Structure formats: structure tokens, C-alpha cells
């Protein structure tokens with residue numbers, strides 16, 4: 001599968017369309033979401049910072065003016081009132097710190113200085129410790145030391161519930177992406193399934209033509225294609241039937257003429273060849289009819305006597321057909337069609353394996369399997385499907401001059417699908433072919 005070059009090296013790149021769409025959609029949405037959140041966050045940060053600086057500038061200047069005018073004894077009582085979220089006043093020298101400041105802190109220092117004016121020169125130091133903390137030292141007019149303790153944290157209080165909201169948003173994104181991907185991919189899977197099961201001969205249900213417009217369109221197109229295929233097949237079969245049928249009369253005439261001709265080797269050969277041609281034509285008609293086997297009425301038959309009578313008919317003419325394990329019971333089916341299927345399978349077993357064994361098995365779920373077994377050469381695994389096609393014969397059977405048109409299995413296959421059964425071929429352990437007809441519940 002061709003992959004974009006960038007993704008070539010990524011082993012984790014998922015293989016299914018469903019997961020790929022999901023990953024792309026979710027990643028895109030999540031990144032876009034994170035970006036807008038980041039923009040919002042930084043906006044708010046900038047706004048909160050400027051609010052902090054503004055209060056520092058206006059309030060600190062007023063507070064220092066008040067403290068300066070108060071008698072030294074009353075100052076302590078006012079400290080608490082003048083305190084704000086990000087700073088407080090301390091009487092005294094404060095704690096010694098590091099006069100080297102970071103850019104942000106230096107800005108705070110210069111703002112305070114600008115606000116309170118040159119009258120009170122300040123020395124700002126940052127305090128060691130985990131949290132960011134500054135102290136600005138100055139002297140009031142009466143020479144008393146005063147310290148402004150600034151804690152620039154708390155600038156951006158984050159609500160406790162914020163992570164939950166983010167989590168809820170993320171789950172919403174996951175759910176929506178999942179739903180969207182499912183919606184997009186499911187019709188594709190349905191289409192593939194329908195194409196897989198496509199068999200114009202059997203009555204598999206049509207694709208539902210409802211849903212979003214594109215999906216409905218695809219389903220309609222698919223159904224139309226199915227109908228066209230069925231129509232072509234029907235036409236092909238009808239042409240075959242017509243030709244085969246029309247050939248019957250001239251062949252019969254030729255046979256009559258040949259039989260009336262003088263005795264000679266050529267005459268016998270001619271009659272023999274005409275017999276071959278007649279058989280081919282009959283098979284052709286039978287194949288064409290098998291596509292329309294729906295005409296026959298279904299009836300209830302006793303499986304054991306059905307199989308046994310079939311085997312007796314062969315044994316009467318000296319053919320090696322035996323009956324193996326039988327599970328009795330009645331089934332409802334179209335007996336002529338079933339008989340025709342089994343005869344074709346038994347004929348093959350006799351022709352290619354020399355003998356045939358019939359087995360019947362009923363499984364727990366009520367399905368009945370009828371198997372025709374032989375010990376012949378079997379069929380190469382790669383050809384097991386192909387031999388079901390009309391006029392398909394394996395190379396070895398052509399060479400072996402076994403005779404036949406290659407229609408036997410095609411007819412059996414077609415009739416099986418007409419009576420709602422399925423035909424499967426497989427090679428047996430120890431050699432030979434097993435042809436199995438599986439009938440649904442009676």
C-alpha cells in the first residue's frame with residue numbers, strides 16, 4: 001500500500017481507514033482546541049499582569065503616603081488594612097536577599113519606584129526559596145525603615161474545575177470523531193461485504209438504498225450493477241439454451257440419415273460423434289434450465305430412501321456406488337434438482353475415481369450435508385473454484401479422454417444455489433475428492 005513519505009518511517013501509523021481518519025480528525029481538533037486555549041490563557045495572563053501593575057502603582061503610592069503621615073506608633077495597626085493580594089507592608093528592614101533581579105522583577109521594581117517617586121529611593125531584592133518573592137526596602141520621612149513584600153504569584157488563579165472541563169471537552173471530541181468516522185466508514189464496509197457476497201444467481205438481499213445522499217447513491221449504483229450482471233448472465237444462458245435447442249433437430253436428422261446410410265466404419269464413427277454432439281447439446285439445455293430450476297415444487301422426502309434408491313439405480317447398471325453412514329430424517333427440498341446435483345457428482349466420482357461413496361450427516365443446528373466421496377486424483381487446490389465454471393475441465397481430464405463437456409459441476413453448482421443449498425469441493429486426506437452439498441434446515 002502506498003503511504004505518504006513522511007509516514008513511511010512511522011510503524012505505528014494505523015492500517016485501517018477507520019483508525020486513520022479517527023487519528024487525523026482527533027489530532028486536528030485537539031491541536032486547534034489547545035491553540036485557542038493557549039491564546040485565551042495568555043490573553044488573560046497579560047490582562048491580569050497589567051491589573052497587578054496598576055494596583056501596585058496606584059495603591060502602593062497611596063499606602064506609603066498614609067504610613068508616612070501616621071505617627072510611628074500607629075503604623076503597625078494600619079499594616080493589615082493596606083495589605084493587598086500580591087503585596088504587604090512590613091515595618092523594619094525585612095529579610096536580606098539577592099539584589100540581582102530577573103527582567104520581570106526588575107520591571108516590578110521600576111514601576112514601584114516610578115509610582116512612589118524619588119522621595120523614597122528603594123532597594124529591591126529577590127528572596128531565595130521556592131516561590132517568587134521580592135522585597136523593596138525604603139525609609140519613611142522620619143527615618144523608619146519600611147519593607148514592601150511583593151509576592152507576584154496568584155496573578156492568574158486557575159479554577160479547580162478547569163481540568164474537568166478540559167477533560168469533558170476532550171471526551172466530547174473523542175466521541176464526536178468516533179461517531180463521524182463510523183458514519184463515514186460503515187457504508188464502505190457494507191459495500192465491500194455486499195460485493196463479496198455478490199451472486200446474481202441467488203437471492204441475496206439488495207443493499208439498502210437509504211442514508212446520506214452519497215451512500216444511497218453508491219448503494220443504488222451497486223444494486224444496478226448487480227442487476228446488470230444478472231441480466232447478462234441470463235442473456236448468456238438464454239443464448240446457450242436457444243442454440244442448444246435449435247441444434248437438436250438437425251442433429252436428430254443427421255443421425256437418422258447416418259443410420260440409413262450403408263454400413264461402414266465411417267458411418268459408425270459418424271454416429272458416435274453425433275451421439276457426442278447430442279449429449280453436449282442436451283447438457284447445454286440442462287445447464288440453461290438449471291438456472292431456472294425454480295419451477296419445480298419443493299416436497300418432503302425421506303433422505304435415507306432417496307439416497308438408497310439413487311445408489312441402487314447405479315448398482316443395477318454395475319457401477320461401484322456404495323452408501324456409507326446415513327442419518328435419517330425427512331427434508332423439504334426440490335427432489336429432481338437434488339437428484340440431478342447428486343448424479344452429476346456421482347458421475348464425476350465414477351469417471352475420475354472409479355467408485356463413489358455417499359454419506360449423509362445431520363449437524364446439531366439442523367443442516368444436512370450429503371457427501372459424495374471418491375479416491376481418485378482429486379483437484380489441485382488452486383482449481384477447486386474454477387472447476388465450478390461451465391465448460392471448465394482440468395488439463396489432465398482432457399488428456400485422459402474421459403469425455404464430458406465440463407458442465408456437470410456448473411449445473412450442480414447452479415442448481416444448488418437455486419434450491420438454497422451450497423456445493424463445496426475439497427480434497428480428502430489420503431487422496432480423492434469430497435463433494436459436499438449442504439442443505440439448510442428442513
Ligand SMILES: Nc1ncnc2c1ncn2[C@@H]1O[C@H](COP(=O)(O)OP(=O)(O)OP(=O)(O)O)[C@@H](O)[C@H]1O
Pocket residue numbers: 283344348349351352353374376377378379387392393394395397403404405406407408409410433
Ligand atoms: N471427482 C473428481 N475427481 C477429480 N477431478 C474431478 C472430479 N470431479 C470433477 N473433476 C474435474 O473437474 C472438471 C469439471 O467437472 P465437470 O463435472 O464440470 O465436467 P466433466 O465431468 O469433465 O464433464 P461433464 O460432467 O459435463 O460430462 C472435470 O473435467 C475434472 O477435471
Ligand SMILES: [Mg+2]
Pocket residue numbers: 344347348404407408409
Ligand atoms: Mg462431470
